[in-house]
Amino acid sequence: MIKNRDTRLTIWLLIPVVLVLVAYVLYPSLRTFFESLQKDGSISFGNYQDFFVQESKTNLEALWNSVYISILSVLASALIGIPLAIIFNRYDFPGRSFFSTAAILPIVLPSLVGVMAFMFLYGESGLIPNAIKDLFGLDKVPFKIGGVSGILIVHAYTMYVYFYMTVSAAINKIDPSLEEAAFNLGANKFKVFWKVTFPLLTPAIVAASLLVFMISMASFSAPFLLAGGYRVLSLQIYFSKINGDMEIAATQSVILSIVSISFLLFMRWYQNRKDYRMASKGIGAHRSEVKNPLMKWVMVVTGIIGVLILLLPHFTILLLSLVPDGTWTFQTYPTVFNVENYRLLFEDPNIFKPLRNSLLMAVIATLANLVFGVIASYVLVKRKFIGKSFIDILVMIPWALPATVIGMNLIFAFNEPSVFSFGQILVGTFWILPLAYFVRHIPLVVRSTNAVLEQLDDSIEEAARNLGAKWFYTFRKVILPIIMPGVLSGTLLAFIESVGEFPTSVLLYTISNRPISIEIMNQLRMFNMGQAAAYGMIQITLIVIVLFISNKFFGIKAEKAL
Amino acid sequence: MASIKIENVQKAFGKTIAIDHLNLEIKDGEFFTFLGPSGCGKTTTLRMIAGFYYPTKGVVRFGDKDMTRVPPEKRNTGMVFQNYALFPHMTVFENVAFGLRVRKVSSSDLKGKVLDALRKVRLEKYSDRQVSQLSGGQQQRVALARALVIEPEILLLDEPLSNLDAKLRDEMRAEILRLQRDYKITTIYVTHDQAEALSMSDRIAVFNFGVCHQVGTPAEIYNQPANDFVASFIGEINLLSVQVKNVQQENIVVTLENGEEPVKLIVHNHTNEGELIQQNEKNLAVSIRPEAIRILDTVEKGTNILKGKIESVQFFGSVVNVMVDVHNVLLRVDVLNTHEFGYFYQGKEVYVQLPEKQLRLIPVISGDAP
Ligand SMILES: Nc1ncnc2c1ncn2[C@@H]1O[C@H](COP(=O)(O)OP(=O)(O)OP(=O)(O)O)[C@@H](O)[C@H]1O
Numbered sequence: 001m002i003k004n005r006d007t008r009l010t011i012w013l014l015i016p017v018v019l020v021l022v023a024y025v026l027y028p029s030l031r032t033f034f035e036s037l038q039k040d041g042s043i044s045f046g047n048y049q050d051f052f053v054q055e056s057k058t059n060l061e062a063l064w065n066s067v068y069i070s071i072l073s074v075l076a077s078a079l080i081g082i083p084l085a086i087i088f089n090r091y092d093f094p095g096r097s098f099f100s101t102a103a104i105l106p107i108v109l110p111s112l113v114g115v116m117a118f119m120f121l122y123g124e125s126g127l128i129p130n131a132i133k134d135l136f137g138l139d140k141v142p143f144k145i146g147g148v149s150g151i152l153i154v155h156a157y158t159m160y161v162y163f164y165m166t167v168s169a170a171i172n173k174i175d176p177s178l179e180e181a182a183f184n185l186g187a188n189k190f191k192v193f194w195k196v197t198f199p200l201l202t203p204a205i206v207a208a209s210l211l212v213f214m215i216s217m218a219s220f221s222a223p224f225l226l227a228g229g230y231r232v233l234s235l236q237i238y239f240s241k242i243n244g245d246m247e248i249a250a251t252q253s254v255i256l257s258i259v260s261i262s263f264l265l266f267m268r269w270y271q272n273r274k275d276y277r278m279a280s281k282g283i284g285a286h287r288s289e290v291k292n293p294l295m296k297w298v299m300v301v302t303g304i305i306g307v308l309i310l311l312l313p314h315f316t317i318l319l320l321s322l323v324p325d326g327t328w329t330f331q332t333y334p335t336v337f338n339v340e341n342y343r344l345l346f347e348d349p350n351i352f353k354p355l356r357n358s359l360l361m362a363v364i365a366t367l368a369n370l371v372f373g374v375i376a377s378y379v380l381v382k383r384k385f386i387g388k389s390f391i392d393i394l395v396m397i398p399w400a401l402p403a404t405v406i407g408m409n410l411i412f413a414f415n416e417p418s419v420f421s422f423g424q425i426l427v428g429t430f431w432i433l434p435l436a437y438f439v440r441h442i443p444l445v446v447r448s449t450n451a452v453l454e455q456l457d458d459s460i461e462e463a464a465r466n467l468g469a470k471w472f473y474t475f476r477k478v479i480l481p482i483i484m485p486g487v488l489s490g491t492l493l494a495f496i497e498s499v500g501e502f503p504t505s506v507l508l509y510t511i512s513n514r515p516i517s518i519e520i521m522n523q524l525r526m527f528n529m530g531q532a533a534a535y536g537m538i539q540i541t542l543i544v545i546v547l548f549i550s551n552k553f554f555g556i557k558a559e560k561a562l
Numbered sequence: 563m564a565s566i567k568i569e570n571v572q573k574a575f576g577k578t579i580a581i582d583h584l585n586l587e588i589k590d591g592e593f594f595t596f597l598g599p600s601g602c603g604k605t606t607t608l609r610m611i612a613g614f615y616y617p618t619k620g621v622v623r624f625g626d627k628d629m630t631r632v633p634p635e636k637r638n639t640g641m642v643f644q645n646y647a648l649f650p651h652m653t654v655f656e657n658v659a660f661g662l663r664v665r666k667v668s669s670s671d672l673k674g675k676v677l678d679a680l681r682k683v684r685l686e687k688y689s690d691r692q693v694s695q696l697s698g699g700q701q702q703r704v705a706l707a708r709a710l711v712i713e714p715e716i717l718l719l720d721e722p723l724s725n726l727d728a729k730l731r732d733e734m735r736a737e738i739l740r741l742q743r744d745y746k747i748t749t750i751y752v753t754h755d756q757a758e759a760l761s762m763s764d765r766i767a768v769f770n771f772g773v774c775h776q777v778g779t780p781a782e783i784y785n786q787p788a789n790d791f792v793a794s795f796i797g798e799i800n801l802l803s804v805q806v807k808n809v810q811q812e813n814i815v816v817t818l819e820n821g822e823e824p825v826k827l828i829v830h831n832h833t834n835e836g837e838l839i840q841q842n843e844k845n846l847a848v849s850i851r852p853e854a855i856r857i858l859d860t861v862e863k864g865t866n867i868l869k870g871k872i873e874s875v876q877f878f879g880s881v882v883n884v885m886v887d888v889h890n891v892l893l894r895v896d897v898l899n900t901h902e903f904g905y906f907y908q909g910k911e912v913y914v915q916l917p918e919k920q921l922r923l924i925p926v927i928s929g930d931a932p
């Protein structure tokens with residue numbers, strides 16, 4: 001029975017949310033699962049049997065490789081991120097705050113562009129190995145990255161940031177008096193760190209480890225460009241699809257999803273567990289100044305070198321984008337530099353088109369994300385209804401699922417007419433990519449909106465209604481204006497990620513509607529790195545602008561937005 | 563302006579019953595206070611009047627109109643929230659103007675009304691400020707102005723002073739009373755501060771565990787508490803559990819059975835004691851306020867004079883608090899400071915008199931009472 005207006009309103013808001021989630025998250029996942037059970041026209045677990053007992057063991061090997069790379073990525077990222085967090089938050093030396101901001105630079109590099117930069121920096125014909133070779137007169141390059149080492153280095157570079165940010169936040173939450181108490185009881189620095197500080201950081205470290213593990217299980221761009229013959233599961237899905245082995249692709253997707261989702265559940269359980277974080281008031285970060293002048297300068301110099309290493313990929317992209325195509329062929333180093341690539345980008349309609357496509361599709365997807373995100377989040381945070389945790393989980397699923405799986409899900413769901421696509425076949429049309437971008441970023445926008453809505457006291461809404469405002473008026477005039485900054489920062493992030501999105505694009509794009517990432521891949525295949533890099537620079541610029549806007553106008557730190 | 567009637571209201575949240583069998587009538591223009599310990603259902607009742615909760619059972623009326631299921635925006639009540647709930651993205655002026663804009667008041671009228679309301683709360687100079695730049699007391703006055711400017715029939719205040727420091731609290735108390743008298747508006751005030759309730763209200767309703775125990779003027783509540791909960795929640799009181807021996811026209815004879823032998827006390831028969839005794843044979847107590855007890859040096863003639871020994875003496879300035887052990891019962895006695903030193907000291911033997919008119923027979927409802 002519908003009891004009153006408020007219940008009715010909740011239901012009206014809930015209907016579109018549930019419809020969208022069922023149509024574009026739940027139904028596609030179930031379709032994939034169903035597909036994985038199809039074997040030679042009948043329904044069985046035969047595909048799973050094949051996966052695990054297949055003679056060539058390719059699938060099992062790929063699964064193991066994915067796990068292996070993910071574990072190594074966690075270790076490598078932790079080894080960089082944790083010490084950095086401790087040094088930057090506990091010691092004061094000239095330039096500290098600049099270095100600590102620079103430490104999140106890897107975020108400002110879209111994954112595909114980042115991998116590309118690493119190839120040109122450290123690959124076979126990379127600038128650094130060759131520079132060292134020439135400098136020391138060696139007869140071959142001293143090192144090169146590729147295969148496992150390549151993937152690992154790229155992962156470490158991009159993923160240490162997660163450790164850096166979570167551990168930094170945890171350090172700043174530790175009440176200094178705890179450590180002071182330990183000193184007061186006679187413990188030395190070493191003891192205090194291992195017995196007091198480190199245990200207090202463990203929850204953050206575990207959380208970051210789980211996150212990095214999940215992200216590297218799902219990682220696609222790095223293996224795609226660097227793996228060589230090395231097999232990882234996310235890539236195997238792509239190959240199965242290209243080869244037309246759809247049932248196998250479905251099976252691989254389901255298995256990869258199971259791994260990811262169990263990690264998500266484990267992480268949720270871990271974070272909801274009561275831990276010994278404390279809420280004492282008025283904690284300020286306390287940093288000890290580095291007094292020893294030698295130490296001080298060692299730190300500053302190391303910091304500068306670190307920042308240079310962090311920035312090298314960005315510079316490489318910039319440099320490459322200034323090299324006109326066809327001028328750098330057999331030479332070790334490029335010789336001609338001009339803005340030809342940028343000119344072509346804006347003058348040649350064929351070269352401009354992918355950029356236009358990406359922007360258009362990202363705008364469509366992001367607008368949908370904005371509207372859906374605000375409604376879904378409002379219902380989830382401010383309204384009571386039965387089945388809330390189910391909706392909550394549906395919202396989080398696209399976050400747990402690797403992008404490749406989301407792409408496959410959409411293929412299985414919409415390569416035939418369905419009620420959810422109004423009887424149309426979406427695969428092969430313009431709409432499938434915006435839909436994929438939308439689905440991928442549902443969790444990001446909903447979560448960032450949840451964060452601001454949870455901050456908003458219920459009594460604000462009640463006060464407006466007490467003063468006579470109807471719900472919709474209250475929503476428009478009071479709630480939206482207050483939450484908009486937080487919502488926009490999440491939405492802008494979704495926008496820039498959509499512009500550069502690669503894994504779902506490569507599964508779903510159509511020739512007439514190629515996004516920027518696909519064009520980068522094509523240009524790389526044709527060895528037109530200049531043009532590819534110019535596309536990359538456009539993305540980097542977009543990201544910088546967005547982060548700047550978020551920071552300047554919404555007062556939101558880049559690290560918060562993630 | 564309106565009276566409020568709450569008829570047989572119950573409110574349940576799942577299995578917990580937050581309010582049960584509530585019947586209240588709040589008169590037009592009255593300053594009415596809900597008083598009670600934390601979690602007793604004051605806010606729940608207030609929110610049912612504002613329309614944020616609908617009662618599980620029963621009826622809420624404004625005047626004769628049934629408002630039970632009317633949505634909050636159609637009730638024309640002005641509410642001041644405990645945390646003020648000012649709109650953080652608006653200026654002081656815009657906050658106050660919000661309700662008028664909703665009511666589509668023409669912009670010329672609007673400006674006058676808003677400034678008038680701001681003047682009433684003495685904030686006319688601050689109209690262009692962002693609300694985050696105001697002190698706690700100023701924010702509270704904006705919240706008041708915002709509630710008053712829509713000329714509500716009923717003003718609802720949920721612990722509006724609990725976030726303020728003591729001095730500001732006094733000032734704001736006076737201000738709220740002044741505004742209430744100015745606008746002559748029916749006001750419901752929620753508090754768990756008994757001093758606040760006694761000093762401000764026309765009438766008070768005392769709640770505990772979702773039940774309203776007594777409704778009355780401050781003097782009635784203090785002097786004639788309905789039961790031991792009301793008695794001990796408001797002010798200090800001595801409660802002595804007794805057995806009734808004999809009911810007469812003028813007096814009731816009871817015995818106190820703590821010591822070796824029962825002690826006889828004479829209690830004045832006020833009005834309804836007979837009925838009370840019939841209903842609560844066992845669970846009865848006599849109550850007496852500490853300031854009503856007299857301490858005597860020697861036995862005088864009179865009733866209810868008992869011998870005792872001083873257990874402790876505490877000095878509070880205008881009042882001296884003396885604990886006297888009388889037949890194994892500790893009595894709290896408040897004596898006005900006479901500026902004589904060393905008059906009372908621990909171990910001194912004294913006599914106390916419990917004047918029979920000040921002794922009241924009341925039912926004991928809480929399980930663990932004396
Ligand atoms: N929305 C709700 N859901 C479930 N229980 C509730 C809800 N609101 C109140 N209660 C319960 O109802 C009872 C009365 O709560 P209420 O908020 O009315 O107390 P109060 O008298 O205002 O207390 P305080 O002085 O602490 O504000 C409490 O036991 C509370 O836990």
Ligand SMILES: [Mg+2]
Nearest residue numbers: 604605606720
């Ligand atoms: Mg309350």
